[in-house]
Amino acid sequence: MGAATVGLLLDNVQAVLRAVATLPTSPEARRLTDRALDCERAIQGWSVTPPDAIQRMGMHERVLLLYSDLSKLKKVGA
Numbered sequence: 001m002g003a004a005t006v007g008l009l010l011d012n013v014q015a016v017l018r019a020v021a022t023l024p025t026s027p028e029a030r031r032l033t034d035r036a037l038d039c040e041r042a043i044q045g046w047s048v049t050p051p052d053a054i055q056r057m058g059m060h061e062r063v064l065l066l067y068s069d070l071s072k073l074k075k076v077g078a
Contacts, residue, residue: 005056006043009063013040016066023077032073036066 016036023029039062051059 006046009043009059010040012063013043013066016063016070019070020073023073026073026077028073028076032066032069035062035069039063039066 013036017033017040020029020033020036039059043059
């Protein structure tokens, strides 16, 4: 797995974390933060145990879902 892909995934997860930090505190925001942190830890762990294709695809889907849920949270807070 290329360093660029890992970097891109981490950048996206960190962007979600920064965006959530600007929202009002709520249980939903905390759950989204927790999920993003879980993704971040898993991606960082790939340097020790590289993922297989299914794990990579699953992580891409998880990161997309973070963005989707962030969008929903922003709408609720608006």
